[in-house]
Amino acid sequence: MSFQQPATPLLATSGLPYTSPGHPHNSSFSPAEGDAQPVQAASPGSASGSDSSLDRQIRTNIQTIRSNLLAIEENLGNLNRRFVSRRIVESLHDRLRETYDIVLSTERLFK
Incomplete structure (x- = not known):
């Protein structure tokens, strides 16, 4: 089985070292059907900044990260x-991009 190289090479961006043509990095990522939705970090001065709300966001983010890593592992297999x-290649890019964004969001929640 042969693998065709994409017509245009993979691109590097300042925000993420991985992106492919047709899959630019932007904040409007929409996960596939059935995927958990990423949770955005609460803004520093928001009224919903209670500890229990942050705990729920962190737990949800961690669960999404775990789910993405399992899917990535399956694709790598x-x-x-x-x-x-x-x-498969596009799925890997999408899952890696989403996981990277959620990790950054979770780090902001800890700050």
């Missing part, structure tokens, strides 16, 4: 078995 498709 497919790559190791030489089952490479454009959909």
Whole structure:
């Protein structure tokens, strides 16, 4: 089985070292159906800044990160078995991008 290289090479951006044509990094990422929605960090002066709210956001973010890492691991397993498709590569990029954004959001919640 041969793998075709994309018509345009992968691009590096200042925010993330991974992006591909047609999948620019932006804040309007929409997860696939059934994926957990990422939770955004509360703004510093918001009224909903209680400890229990932050705890829930952190727990939700951690669960989403775990889910994404499991999906990434499954896709990497497919790559190791030489089952490479454009959909798998795009899924890896999307999951990595979402996980990176959620990790940053969770770090902000701890600050």
